[in-house]
Amino acid sequence: MSGDSWALAVDVQEATTPSVQFDLSKKLDRVRGQRNLKGDINGNILPEKAENGSCKKDADKMDLAEQSLLNKLIRRSLVRNRNQVEVLQRDPTSPLYSVKTFEELRLKPELLKGVYDLGFNRPSKIQENALPMMLAQPPQNLIAQSQSGTGKTAAFSLAMLSHVDTANKWTQCLCISPTYELALQIGQVIEQMGKFYADVKLAYAIRGNKVERGIKLQEQIVIGTPGTVLDWCTKYKLIDPKKITMFVLDEADVMIATQGHRDQSIRIHRMLNKDCQMLLFSATFEESVWRFAEQVVPDPNIIRLKREEETLDTIKQFYVVCKEKEDKFTALCNLYGSLTIAQAMIFCHTRKMASWLTAHLTKEGHQVALLSGEMTVEQRASVIERFRQGKEKVLVTTNVCSRGIDVEQVSLVVNFDLPVDMDGNADNETYLHRIGRTGRFGRRGFAVNMVDSKHSMDIINQIEMHFRGSQNLIPTILKKWRV
Numbered sequence: 001m002s003g004d005s006w007a008l009a010v011d012v013q014e015a016t017t018p019s020v021q022f023d024l025s026k027k028l029d030r031v032r033g034q035r036n037l038k039g040d041i042n043g044n045i046l047p048e049k050a051e052n053g054s055c056k057k058d059a060d061k062m063d064l065a066e067q068s069l070l071n072k073l074i075r076r077s078l079v080r081n082r083n084q085v086e087v088l089q090r091d092p093t094s095p096l097y098s099v100k101t102f103e104e105l106r107l108k109p110e111l112l113k114g115v116y117d118l119g120f121n122r123p124s125k126i127q128e129n130a131l132p133m134m135l136a137q138p139p140q141n142l143i144a145q146s147q148s149g150t151g152k153t154a155a156f157s158l159a160m161l162s163h164v165d166t167a168n169k170w171t172q173c174l175c176i177s178p179t180y181e182l183a184l185q186i187g188q189v190i191e192q193m194g195k196f197y198a199d200v201k202l203a204y205a206i207r208g209n210k211v212e213r214g215i216k217l218q219e220q221i222v223i224g225t226p227g228t229v230l231d232w233c234t235k236y237k238l239i240d241p242k243k244i245t246m247f248v249l250d251e252a253d254v255m256i257a258t259q260g261h262r263d264q265s266i267r268i269h270r271m272l273n274k275d276c277q278m279l280l281f282s283a284t285f286e287e288s289v290w291r292f293a294e295q296v297v298p299d300p301n302i303i304r305l306k307r308e309e310e311t312l313d314t315i316k317q318f319y320v321v322c323k324e325k326e327d328k329f330t331a332l333c334n335l336y337g338s339l340t341i342a343q344a345m346i347f348c349h350t351r352k353m354a355s356w357l358t359a360h361l362t363k364e365g366h367q368v369a370l371l372s373g374e375m376t377v378e379q380r381a382s383v384i385e386r387f388r389q390g391k392e393k394v395l396v397t398t399n400v401c402s403r404g405i406d407v408e409q410v411s412l413v414v415n416f417d418l419p420v421d422m423d424g425n426a427d428n429e430t431y432l433h434r435i436g437r438t439g440r441f442g443r444r445g446f447a448v449n450m451v452d453s454k455h456s457m458d459i460i461n462q463i464e465m466h467f468r469g470s471q472n473l474i475p476t477i478l479k480k481w482r483v
Contacts, residue, residue, distance in 0.1 A: 064254040065179045068283070070381055097132040099123055105131055110197040111161055115154075118193050124151035126303065133301050134159035139246075139277035143293050145285050145304040152281055156248050157190045159279070160221055163246045166199035169218040171239045175248035176226050176265060178255045180206050181377070186250065187223045205229045211236045226255070226264035233271060241271035249296060252282035256292050269296050315435055319449040319460050325353070328416060328450045329360055335414070335448060336366075342409040343387065345437050346396045349417035357416060358396045371397040399430060413438045415449045418459045426462035 099105055101122060102115050123131065126146045133140050134156065146152035160173040177183040183206055194200050203217055205224025213236045222229070222239060232238040249255065249265060256262040269278075278297040282289050285304055293300070320335070322328040336344070348354040351372040358370040369383050369392035387395045390409065399419070419430035438445030451457050 064257050065182065065251070066377060068251055068254055069179070069181050069185070069377055070384070097136075098128045099132055100128065105135060107158070107162060108197065111158065111193070113196045114161075114193040115158065117195070118154065118189070120151070120154060126150045126152055127155045129303055130155050131158065133303075134277075134279060135162055139275075141278045141297050141300040143280045143297050143300045143302045144282075146281055146283065153186055153189050153250070154193065156250070156279055156281065157186065157193055160246060160248065161190065161194050161197060161200060163277075164200050164220040166220070168220065170243050171203075171217050171219060171222050172244065173221045173246040173248070174229065174239070174244045174268075175221070175223045175250060176229050176255075176268065177223065177250045178225065178258050178261055180225060182251060182254075183223050183225055190221065190223070205232050205239075211238060213237060216240065226261045226268065230264050230268055233268065241268070242273055244272050244276055246277045246279070247272055248279045248281075250281050252280050252292060253284045253286065253289050256288055262292060266295060274298075315438060315445045315447050317435065317447045317449070319451050321457075322450055322452045324452060325356070328452055329357065331450065332361075332414060332416070333364060336412075341393070342411045343390065344394050344412040344414065345410055345434075346394065346414040346416050347419070347434050348396065348398055349420070351398060353417060354396050354398055361394060361396070366394050367392045368394045368396060371395060373398060410438045411445050413445065413447045415447070418449060418451070418456055418463075420459060424455070426459045426466065428463055428466045431463050432467075 102112060102120070107115070120127075126144065130142065130144055130146075130152075133142050144152070156175070160175065164172055175183075175186060177186055183204065187202060187204055190202055194202075200221065201219040202221045202223065203219035205222050205228040207225070207228060209228070211232065215238065217232075217238045222232070224232070229239075233241050247269065249269075255265060278300070280293050280297050280300075282293070320328075320331050322331050332346070346357065348357060351374065354370060354372050358368050361368045369387050371380055371383050375383070383395075386392055413435050415431070415434060419427040419434060421427045435445075435447035438447060449460060451460055
């Protein structure tokens with residue numbers, strides 16, 4: 001599949017179709033005009049948000065779309081998922097098919113070559129069960145729970161490429177994603193997987209494309225964001241929704257958390273034929289996601305992760321009594337000298353404190369990386385990748401890294417500042433996510449909390465009381481550590 005074969009059938013302001021050697025950072029720099037601006041994932045300039053969503057200076061929180069993109073950028077191979085896959089079939093009497101090799105799917109030789117060229121040797125857990133359903137005849141609808149790094153994007157990309165009838169020069173497969181950047185990530189996978197299948201063409205329904213009304217697209221696959229896709233279907237008439245035979249909705253949990261995207265997605269869905277195959281993917285299956293999925297996907301097969309009871313019993317938790325930030329810093333250095341530490345993550349409440357601590361740790365000779373909210377997504381991905389590779393041993397961060405980022409080697413998490421909400425009470429959920437960065441994959445880990453006031457001690461007591469009734473979350477009383 002050559003670069004020319006993927007050209008858009010519409011006029012564009014700039015080159016928006018990525019090449020096989022796709023460089024997302026250059027793309028985003030160009031979109032943002034290479035300005036160092038703090039914005040949301042769509043490039044909009046926003047007031048900084050505090051941890052509970054209220055505006056507050058110098059507090060960081062990563063939204064769901066940004067977190068998803070960051071994971072896609074730093075995960076170069078499939079993650080190891082210990083959760084078992086549970087399959088609920090629309091027809092319980094139908095035999096349950098799964099595959100252990102891609103050859104069993106009887107793919108076109110061009111696609112099989114693209115799969116192996118992309119680095120997949122055998123199907124992942126989600127691919128084993130999802131691909132037979134997505135490729136089945138007659139078509140079957142699917143709702144699937146799958147996190148970033150499990151091979152989900154490759155699975156539905158392969159399904160779309162297999163679904164296309166190359167003799168038909170109109171859009172047959174439509175995939176929507178919550179953001180511009182996430183749509184480009186999907187397009188990159190499709191392009192790489194289909195590069196030996198030159199008869200299939202791809203178009204991007206994303207912002208920045210100047211389109212001419214009334215000219216029908218000849219590209220068989222369209223990837224885009226809900227607003228632009230809706231315009232292409234209704235305002236510009238580039239796509240005939242009645243000719244769409246496969247509709248993929250990715251990152252559903254992110255989609256419904258983004259203002260307007262939920263309603264736009266439902267409007268697109270209502271324009272499709274009832275026999276159009278519907279595929280919906282989400283990292284989480286909260287009640288709001290289920291309600292949305294039920295509106296969009298009729299009579300589905302369901303694939304979800306069996307929820308093993310979350311245990312943190314491999315993490316030993318302590319607190320250290322200090323007086324002020326300099327005293328906390330001294331305690332941190334003493335702590336670091338008394339433990340055998342592979343890598344450490346240190347959480348601060350504000351960017352200012354994180355910068356101060358990074359400077360002082362660097363002065364002490366530690367290899368330190370800093371991660372905070374004023375950095376671009378690409379800069380954050382680069383920092384985390386270097387940390388994952390062990391080039392820096394200590395990562396000082398705000399809450400932008402409290403969840404969703406897994407580094408096996410982390411053996412110590414330090415709450416330099418305890419997590420609190422806007423009312424000054426314990427933020428128990430953030431605490432759980434923070435300390436969960438250590439003790440990954442069954443390894444032992446330490447979590448140490450710096451207590452510098454009576455209020456901080458009250459926070460520790462609140463955290464302990466909150467989790468004491470939760471089996472296996474905090475199995476022992478937080479112990480005092482003398483350093």
